[in-house]
Amino acid sequence: LLLASRAPRRHHQGMAKHSEFRLIDRLARATRVPRRDVVHGIGDDAAVLRVPARHELVVSMDTLISGVHFPENTAPVDIGWKTLAVNLSDMAAMGATPAWATLALTMPRGDARWIDAFARGFARLARQHNVALVGGDTTRGALSITVQAHGFVPQGRAVLRSGARVGHRVYVSGTLGDGAAGLALVQKRLRTRNAAAVKFLRARLDRPVPRVGLGVALRGIAGACIDVSDGLAQDLGHVLRASGVGAAIELSRLPVSRALRAVGVDDATLQRWQLGGGDDYELCFTAAPKHAATIAAIATRLRVPITDVGRIERGDALELRDNTGRPVARSRAGHDHFA
Amino acid sequence: LLLASRAPRRHHQGMAKHSEFRLIDRLARATRVPRRDVVHGIGDDAAVLRVPARHELVVSMDTLISGVHFPENTAPVDIGWKTLAVNLSDMAAMGATPAWATLALTMPRGDARWIDAFARGFARLARQHNVALVGGDTTRGALSITVQAHGFVPQGRAVLRSGARVGHRVYVSGTLGDGAAGLALVQKRLRTRNAAAVKFLRARLDRPVPRVGLGVALRGIAGACIDVSDGLAQDLGHVLRASGVGAAIELSRLPVSRALRAVGVDDATLQRWQLGGGDDYELCFTAAPKHAATIAAIATRLRVPITDVGRIERGDALELRDNTGRPVARSRAGHDHFA
Numbered sequence: 001l002l003l004a005s006r007a008p009r010r011h012h013q014g015m016a017k018h019s020e021f022r023l024i025d026r027l028a029r030a031t032r033v034p035r036r037d038v039v040h041g042i043g044d045d046a047a048v049l050r051v052p053a054r055h056e057l058v059v060s061m062d063t064l065i066s067g068v069h070f071p072e073n074t075a076p077v078d079i080g081w082k083t084l085a086v087n088l089s090d091m092a093a094m095g096a097t098p099a100w101a102t103l104a105l106t107m108p109r110g111d112a113r114w115i116d117a118f119a120r121g122f123a124r125l126a127r128q129h130n131v132a133l134v135g136g137d138t139t140r141g142a143l144s145i146t147v148q149a150h151g152f153v154p155q156g157r158a159v160l161r162s163g164a165r166v167g168h169r170v171y172v173s174g175t176l177g178d179g180a181a182g183l184a185l186v187q188k189r190l191r192t193r194n195a196a197a198v199k200f201l202r203a204r205l206d207r208p209v210p211r212v213g214l215g216v217a218l219r220g221i222a223g224a225c226i227d228v229s230d231g232l233a234q235d236l237g238h239v240l241r242a243s244g245v246g247a248a249i250e251l252s253r254l255p256v257s258r259a260l261r262a263v264g265v266d267d268a269t270l271q272r273w274q275l276g277g278g279d280d281y282e283l284c285f286t287a288a289p290k291h292a293a294t295i296a297a298i299a300t301r302l303r304v305p306i307t308d309v310g311r312i313e314r315g316d317a318l319e320l321r322d323n324t325g326r327p328v329a330r331s332r333a334g335h336d337h338f339a
Numbered sequence: 340l341l342l343a344s345r346a347p348r349r350h351h352q353g354m355a356k357h358s359e360f361r362l363i364d365r366l367a368r369a370t371r372v373p374r375r376d377v378v379h380g381i382g383d384d385a386a387v388l389r390v391p392a393r394h395e396l397v398v399s400m401d402t403l404i405s406g407v408h409f410p411e412n413t414a415p416v417d418i419g420w421k422t423l424a425v426n427l428s429d430m431a432a433m434g435a436t437p438a439w440a441t442l443a444l445t446m447p448r449g450d451a452r453w454i455d456a457f458a459r460g461f462a463r464l465a466r467q468h469n470v471a472l473v474g475g476d477t478t479r480g481a482l483s484i485t486v487q488a489h490g491f492v493p494q495g496r497a498v499l500r501s502g503a504r505v506g507h508r509v510y511v512s513g514t515l516g517d518g519a520a521g522l523a524l525v526q527k528r529l530r531t532r533n534a535a536a537v538k539f540l541r542a543r544l545d546r547p548v549p550r551v552g553l554g555v556a557l558r559g560i561a562g563a564c565i566d567v568s569d570g571l572a573q574d575l576g577h578v579l580r581a582s583g584v585g586a587a588i589e590l591s592r593l594p595v596s597r598a599l600r601a602v603g604v605d606d607a608t609l610q611r612w613q614l615g616g617g618d619d620y621e622l623c624f625t626a627a628p629k630h631a632a633t634i635a636a637i638a639t640r641l642r643v644p645i646t647d648v649g650r651i652e653r654g655d656a657l658e659l660r661d662n663t664g665r666p667v668a669r670s671r672a673g674h675d676h677f678a
Contacts, residue, residue: 039395040499043581045432045565046399046488048497051390056378059473060385061487063443065480093384104402104443104485134398141404142481146443148400149385158387160379226384242382 026112027103030119031126031133037099038132047134049100055152060090066143070206071186076114078206079145080121085208086229087149088129089281092215093227095159096151098129103136104146121207129212153219159285163223164243168286168312171295173211173304175257176232177270178204180277190263197259204257208281214306217298218285225285231276233331236284237318246315252323255307275320286312365451366442369458370465370472376438377471386473388439394491399429405482409545410525415453417545418484419460424547425568426488427468428620431554432566434498435490437468442475443485460546468551492558498624502562503582507625507651510634512550512643514596515571516609517543519616529602536598543596547620553645556637557624564624570615572670575623576657585654591662594646614659625651 028042039048051057064083066072074082084101091098103122107114126133131149182205184190185198192198211227218225224239232254240247254274265273287295292308299306313319320329367381378387390396403422405411413421423440430437442461446453465472470488521544523529524537531537550566557564563578571593579586593613604612626634631647638645652658659668 040497044500045429046397046435046490048433048492049396049398050494051396053392057388057390057396058385059388059441059489061441061443061475061485063445063476063478063485065445065478068479090384094387096385102398102400102487104400106402106404106483136400137402137485139402139404139483140407141483144445144478144480144483146400146402146476146485148441148487150398151385153387155389158379161383 026115027119028133030116031123033126033130033132035099035130035132038134041132041134047100047102049134049150052152054155056155056158058091058094058096058151058153058158059148060087061146061148062086062090063144063146071183074206076117077121080118081125081207083145083147084122084125084131084149085210085281087147088125088131088210088212089208089227089229091149091151092211093159093225093283094151094153095157095215095219095222095225096153097216098131098149098151098212100132100134100150101126102134102148104139105136106139106141106144108140108143157219159215159218159222159225161224161226161239161242164239164245164286164312165223165288166245166312166314168223168288169292169308170236170247170249170284170286170310170312171306172228172232172255172282172284172309173214173306174280174282175255175260175305176228176280176282177260177273177277178257179208179279179281180273181260181263181265182206183279190265192263194262197262200257200259201263205279208279210281211283211304213302214283214298214304217302218283221291221294222285222287225283228278228280228282228284230278232284233275233318237331239284239286240316240318244316246313246317246319247310248313248319248321249310250321250323251328253307253309255305365454366458367472369455370462372465372469372471374438374469374471377473380471380473386441388473388489391491393494395494395497397430397433397435397490397492397497398487399426400485400487401425401429402483402485410522412525413545415456416460419457420464420546422484422486423461423464423470423488424549424620426486427464427470427549427551428547428566428568430488430490431550431622432498432564433490433492434496434554434558434561434564435492436555437470437488437490437551439471439473439489440465441473441487443478444475445478445480445483447479447482496558498554498557498561498564500563500565500578500581503578503584503625503651504562504627505584505651505653507562507627508631508647509575509586509588509623509625509649509651510645511567511571511594511621511623511648512553512645513619513621514594514599514644515567515619515621516599516612516616517596518547518618518620519612520599520602520604521545522618529604531602533601536601539596539598540602544618547618549620550622550643552641553622553637553643556641557622560630560633561624561626564622567617567619567621567623569617571623572614572657576670578623578625579655579657583655585652585656585658586649587652587658587660588649589660589662590667592646592648594644
């Protein structure tokens with residue numbers, strides 16, 4: 001059911017009809033992005049949309065729960081941004097060009113100020129990528145936001161997790177561990193007087209930048225791709241499992257931001273955050289060595305750092321190596337999640 | 340993010356990774372419907388899907404919250420059914436043929452028995468309509484389910500709310516008020532010893548049957564269409580507002596089930612349930628008088644009762660008339676929701 005179409009069933013204890021309609025109106029106004037492929041947007045029982053010829057539709061859905069996926073004191077403007085960002089990050093990981101979003105917003109009461117701030121954050125990112133909000137639902141309950149992103153790829157050009165091949169290099173965009181450091185700052189497990197570092201790391205946690213342009217540029221170049229949302233070890237593990245391969249990662253190559261270096265955590269913490277922290281929303285992808293120059297050119301053109309961190313190997317293990325090439329840890333990527 | 344792809348960020352307090360993966364696996368197994376237009380389903384960062392040539396994509400999203408959209412003691416098998424049914428009902432209201440669904444499930448803990456029952460109900464309805472579950476997300480929190488349904492219409496053939504014209508007849512499928520009666524039974528505001536009636540009315544509340552076949556049959560015949568989820572008065576009001584017209588409904592024509600007649604509620608209650616009860620998931624549509632015979636033939640072919648309950652008129656009012664044609668109530672459909 002679409003935003004403008006649905007009040008909660010009145011015999012239950014839904015949000016008051018009038019306040020809901022006003023909230024929807026605010027959201028729709030703030031996020032309006034005109035697109036010719038939206039035949040009918042918000043305001044009917046469903047949206048009617050046009051996928052371009054010779055393209056496939058790519059859809060991802062992600063729920064953010066207050067206190068689980070973002071700290072409870074996160075500013076609503078950042079929640080609005082992040083809820084769209086994590087979905088656009090999935091579009092990026094597929095090499096898809098994002099087009100439309102739907103939004104299911106559950107909140108305890110109809111709070112117009114909260115909605116306005118949320119909509120501002122959502123709309124800012126939506127406009128950057130020309131993403132139209134085409135529908136959704138608002139309901140009353142504990143704060144929770146589900147967004148579905150919709151994008152396009154030319155037929156057969158989606159970049160999957162299953163395309164990693166032995167001999168491919170493993171790359172990551174941007175830097176790793178910043179999201180985890182940002183969360184540690186929020187939770188006061190990390191303290192620093194470096195205000196610039198705090199600002200940078202908090203922004204990395206609260207307003208992740210989905211690598212949409214990079215994802216599109218990697219079509220036909222990357223063998224496999226995934227976004228780093230749960231930590232490199234786990235996310236690369238998904239690629240290895242889907243592709244039936246192993247990988248060796250050189251720990252000293254993992255890209256670290258200046259801000260994260262500046263806060264001065266010990267090596268074990270840094271490594272834990274980089275490999276397992278999550279919330280970085282960078283892309284991890286594999287590519288044949290022959291594409292190295294092209295990838296360097298893409299990095300320059302898009303001004304996105306891209307780092308070669310290791311290699312796809314035979315087997316099913318993710319092996320971590322120190323800078324002398326000696327293995328320091330090893331996990332069986334293919335089985336972790338089904339133990 | 341897709342069902343098989345995402346554990347909650349580990350630094351927050353998400354559902355345990357392992358249990359989540361098992362839940363997802365169960366859901367995916369139970370609801371597997373093979374479709375050739377699903378290029379990549381569950382298991383990557385996003386699903387890759389193919390919309391047929393010369394068709395438009397129709398999407399609707401609806402959230403069901405425990406205690407708001409269904410009574411807290413609703414059986415999980417019924418929650419599974421209903422959460423898909425309310426979205427397929429939106430497809431029906433657009434004249435769309437459903438194809439795919441995505442599911443965001445938030446629950447307090449990974450309860451495999453609950454998931455199995457939920458998946459059974461969801462899958463039963465999904466298989467009836469050949470709807471493939473192509474993705475989603477599972478998270479930890481208060482019980483809440485968001486489903487997005489995806490369907491197709493031939494280009495330009497979606498049935499909108501805005502197509503009602505003066506002189507059109509107003510039709511409703513099935514019977515009205517049963518959902519409200521079912522809820523009154525659950526909440527013990529209604530009591531009866533008629534076990535057959537209880538069974539029927541509870542089923543109408545818990546396992547609504549989306550009028551998918553009827554919606555498709557009405558393409559090119561119905562001027563406007565909406566599903567009756569919030570009560571006829573409110574839902575028809577949306578049609579009137581979108582179309583810039585009014586309507587006159589003859590109260591005595593509103594279709595009542597034998598079960599609802601049998602429980603013996605007073606006329607005022609019956610009328611309130613029929614006009615404002617919601618949860619019936621019937622279609623309300625308008626059509627030019629010349630289509631009357633075709634509509635009767637559709638009703639016979641699909642074995643769905645279709646009742647002519649009134650007429651589209653000039654103005655912006657919804658007028659309720661008794662069986663002598665005398666107005667008994669009047670509301671301004673165009674303004675109710677923006678007061």
